[in-house]
Amino acid sequence: MHIHELNPWRTLIALSAFIVILIIGLITMPKPLLKYEKTVDESVNALVESDAYFYPWELEQVIAKETDTIVLFDLRNNFVFGQGHIPGAENLSASVLSRKENIERMKKLRDLGVTVVLYGDSELDANGPWMLYRQVGFNNVKLLLGGYRYYFEHKDDLSATINDDGYKRGIARYDYAEMAAPKDGAVLSDIEKPVQVQRRQKSNVAAGGC
Amino acid sequence: MGPLIPNGVIGAGWDFVIAILIGIAFGFILEASGFSSSRNLAGVFYGYNFVVLRVFFTALIVAMVGLMYFDFVGWLDLSKIFILPTYLAPMVVGGIIMGFGFVIGGFCPGTSFTGIAIGKLDALFFTIGLYLGIFGFSLAFPLFEGFYNSGSMGNITLTDVTGIPAPYFALAFTVIALAAFWGTMFIEKKVRKNMKQYKF
Amino acid sequence: MNKNYIILTILMLVLAVGTLFLRMSNEPKQIDPEELLQEIIQPTRYVTTDQVAKMIIQGDPSLMLIDVRSTDEYIEYTLPGAVNIPLEDLLVEDNLLYLGIPGKKVVFVSNDDIKADQAWVLTKRLGYGSTYVLKGGINCWMQTIIDPQQPEETAAATDFETYSFRKGAQMYFTGAGSDDGGSNQVNVQVQRRQKSNVAAGGC
Numbered sequence: 013m014h015i016h017e018l019n020p021w022r023t024l025i026a027l028s029a030f031i032v033i034l035i036i037g038l039i040t041m042p043k044p045l046l047k048y049e050k051t052v053d054e055s056v057n058a059l060v061e062s063d064a065y066f067y068p069w070e071l072e073q074v075i076a077k078e079t080d081t082i083v084l085f086d087l088r089n090n091f092v093f094g095q096g097h098i099p100g101a102e103n104l105s106a107s108v109l110s111r112k113e114n115i116e117r118m119k120k121l122r123d124l125g126v127t128v129v130l131y132g133d134s135e136l137d138a139n140g141p142w143m144l145y146r147q148v149g150f151n152n153v154k155l156l157l158g159g160y161r162y163y164f165e166h167k168d169d170l171s172a173t174i175n176d177d178g179y180k181r182g183i184a185r186y187d188y189a190e191m192a193a194p195k196d197g198a199v200l201s202d203i204e205k206p207v208q209v210q211r212r213q214k215s216n217v218a219a220g221g222c
Numbered sequence: 223m224g225p226l227i228p229n230g231v232i233g234a235g236w237d238f239v240i241a242i243l244i245g246i247a248f249g250f251i252l253e254a255s256g257f258s259s260s261r262n263l264a265g266v267f268y269g270y271n272f273v274v275l276r277v278f279f280t281a282l283i284v285a286m287v288g289l290m291y292f293d294f295v296g297w298l299d300l301s302k303i304f305i306l307p308t309y310l311a312p313m314v315v316g317g318i319i320m321g322f323g324f325v326i327g328g329f330c331p332g333t334s335f336t337g338i339a340i341g342k343l344d345a346l347f348f349t350i351g352l353y354l355g356i357f358g359f360s361l362a363f364p365l366f367e368g369f370y371n372s373g374s375m376g377n378i379t380l381t382d383v384t385g386i387p388a389p390y391f392a393l394a395f396t397v398i399a400l401a402a403f404w405g406t407m408f409i410e411k412k413v414r415k416n417m418k419q420y421k422f
Numbered sequence: 423m424n425k426n427y428i429i430l431t432i433l434m435l436v437l438a439v440g441t442l443f444l445r446m447s448n449e450p451k452q453i454d455p456e457e458l459l460q461e462i463i464q465p466t467r468y469v470t471t472d473q474v475a476k477m478i479i480q481g482d483p484s485l486m487l488i489d490v491r492s493t494d495e496y497i498e499y500t501l502p503g504a505v506n507i508p509l510e511d512l513l514v515e516d517n518l519l520y521l522g523i524p525g526k527k528v529v530f531v532s533n534d535d536i537k538a539d540q541a542w543v544l545t546k547r548l549g550y551g552s553t554y555v556l557k558g559g560i561n562c563w564m565q566t567i568i569d570p571q572q573p574e575e576t577a578a579a580t581d582f583e584t585y586s587f588r589k590g591a592q593m594y595f596t597g598a599g600s601d602d603g604g605s606n607q608v609n610v611q612v613q614r615r616q617k618s619n620v621a622a623g624g625c
Contacts, residue, residue, distance in 0.1 A: 027430060038291075048547075052544055139539045140463070182537055185533075396435060
């Protein structure tokens with residue numbers, strides 16, 4: 013036996029310090045306000061669910077205050093909101109969405125079973141926040157198709173929009189191929205697709221050394 | 223939070239300062255563990271002293287388990303740390319050479335410096351040999367270059383290769399290490415019984 | 423036999439077993455939801471059709487267009503040099519290799535901008551930077567680049583500048599009004615990210 017083996021006490025003290033540090037870490041661990049409830053895969057699939065969207069003609073009953081289980085949130089900034097908004101909507105600027113109190117408010121509304129409809133100036137403006145809320149488990153959050161702009165254009169006759177497709181997304185509005193076809197017989201051989209794609213070898217081998 | 227420099231918590235200029243501080247701590251622990259004595263170090267190979275195995279295995283399992291907890295509590299992002307690239311065959315050969323050097327010379331590079339620090343002549347000669355070896359290798363490098371760079375597997379971890387999550391490896395290594403602690407204790411006792419005298 | 427050794431052994435074993443319960447999921451690394459929300463509310467991810475047209479014409483090697491529409495739509499028409507990754511196949515391992523190449527700017531393209539924006543949100547969640555959304559999508563591309571409308575005579579001078587650029591771009595992409603379209607040299611190199619980071623010292 014030599015001296016280094018005679019002091020397991022010191023080792024015990026060191027290990028205790030180690031454990032204390034770990035416990036401090038576990039206690040001080042920041043608890044996230046939001047947590048992903050859906051995996052990325054599930055989120056991709058959820059994008060086609062039709063009950064995640066709010067259609068412009070459905071706004072009628074909200075405006076007429078026929079329902080108290082739907083809340084409209086206007087994600088535009090306060091100034092634009094003041095100039096005009098959907099009647100009954102509440103202003104919740106996108107820039108303050110991540111504030112703690114707003115997230116807690118959303119949680120409260122979810123627990124109350126209230127449907128939250130988000131809209132921005134165009135549908136695009138509300139798309140990001142809507143997707144995020146859906147991914148973190150707010151399944152009561154819906155996206156107003158067409159956004160404020162579409163509502164504004166059709167606000168006098170919202171029920172007629174049921175037959176309109178102006179708000180629909182992902183639709184090709186033109187016949188691209190024909191429209192972009194080379195005109196006047198010009199030959200544009202160089203900008204044809206597909207371009208040669210460099211496909212990387214799927215091995216893990218890294219090229220260089222140190 | 224961590225790693226500090228990649229996350230921009232402190233500037234890149236601090237890396238040398240941190241290196242010096244860690245180096246001082248490393249040297250201190252090596253000397254405090256008795257690693258500046260080549261008898262202690264070579265004892266592993268003769269079976270009368272396993273302090274090297276114990277110290278390094280303890281450091282390994284504490285660091286390994288600790289890093290995992292640190293990653294979990296958000297102090298360190300394990301996906302951002304540097305992983306040494308693996309060159310399978312050169313590493314095996316290098317390990318064998320290192321092992322021979324260890325048992326013949328009684329030091330590994332780091333401990334030879336702590337040996338010099340406390341004034342050991344054998345450590346001094348070991349270090350001179352070390353530099354001669356480095357010099358020789360550098361001159362002869364073109365001969366080894368092909369082998370030196372062969373078998374590169376990139377910056378991979380065991381988890382990348384096997385797909386088994388890292389905690390299982392941590393547990394396996396901890397069990398192996400703890401078993402080794404107890405096992406070597408008995409070997410030591412047996413071997414020392416037959417030794418007439420044992421001193422540092 | 424020292425009792426302390428037994429305590430030490432048990433403690434270490436418990437700690438090691440504890441790591442098994444830390445994070446078992448093999449879910450790829452993703453950024454925190456709060457961080458994602460912060461990114462989402464920034465409008466910096468949108469690029470205009472004019473910017474993209476300019477980059478294509480100048481042969482900017484850092485541009486990578488990713489068409490997130492279905493394969494059928496892609497085959498029918500797409501922007502020059504675009505790669506097709508339908509949104510549903512976004513997470514296929516091979517497709518993610520197009521993202522995160524250092525020095526590459528990825529622009530997502532769809533008919534309008536919604537689908538592209540969705541692709542942006544999902545890839546952002548996975549931690550990929552330097553991704554952008556073509557504002558207005560191909561519909562807007564048709565309106566502005568392929569078929570630009572002459573501004574009113576009272577419009578601002580900048581509108582006329584934009585118009586003249588678009589007219590030139592139209593010529594470039596469709597050959598309209600030009601008798602020599604063959605000289606347009608666009609050579610888009612598509613590059614994929616290396617899967618492992620190449621060793622950068624550290625020995």
